[in-house]
Amino acid sequence: MEAIIERVEDARHPDPVARRLRELGFVPDEAVRIVATAPMGGDPIAVRIGFTRFALRREEAARVIVRTDLSRPYPQARPHP
Amino acid sequence: MEAIIERVEDARHPDPVARRLRELGFVPDEAVRIVATAPMGGDPIAVRIGFTRFALRREEAARVIVRTDLSRPYPQARPHP
Structure with missing residues (x-):
């Protein structure tokens, strides 16, 4: 796994988008992977x-602020996940 | 800037490599960019x-643990920096 969620930042106050992301499961310490861009x-x-x-x-x-290590800052993007 | 140093982790105790990285300037809150791989x-x-x-x-x-945001987890690698 390539990146771990650190936190979701509010872009404004209140921030319905940030709140919705947290409700969807974007919460600290969850592993996240980019599967396509x-x-x-x-x-x-x-x-x-x-x-x-x-x-x-x-x-x-x-x-969504994530942490990873410098040797693999690239959550694997795969064209056909 | 694409990634910010969170911390340098020791792989063992003591870890001369981790200590040396810190001495070289790999310290929390410094901005770091991958320029070639x-x-x-x-x-x-x-x-x-x-x-x-x-x-x-x-x-x-x-x-070296870094943080960035999910929309740009790719410190720009440039072939001829």
Whole structure:
């Protein structure tokens, strides 16, 4: 596993998007993996927590702070997960 | 900037490599950027802190825990930094 959720940050107060992400399971210490990304850094990106896959806009994903180690900062993006 | 150093972890006690990384400037809250990687996930990887560039083996880099956000977990690797 490549990245661990550190926290979800509020972009504003209140932040319904951040709250919704937490409700969906984006909570500290959960393992997260990027399973697909749009070309050219576009939207959306697909991420997986456990067996659940989510499609997130980058502006949403930007609220999710993750930690990993410098030797593998690349959660594996696979075109056909 | 793409990743911030969270901490350097000791792989053993004592860990001269971890201590040396800290002496070199791998300290919490410093911004770090991957500037080049060997093909096929090999060694070394080149990282930059400020204006200083380091070549690290992956086993060394693995001690450096970084944080970033889910929308850009990819410190930009550039072939000719």
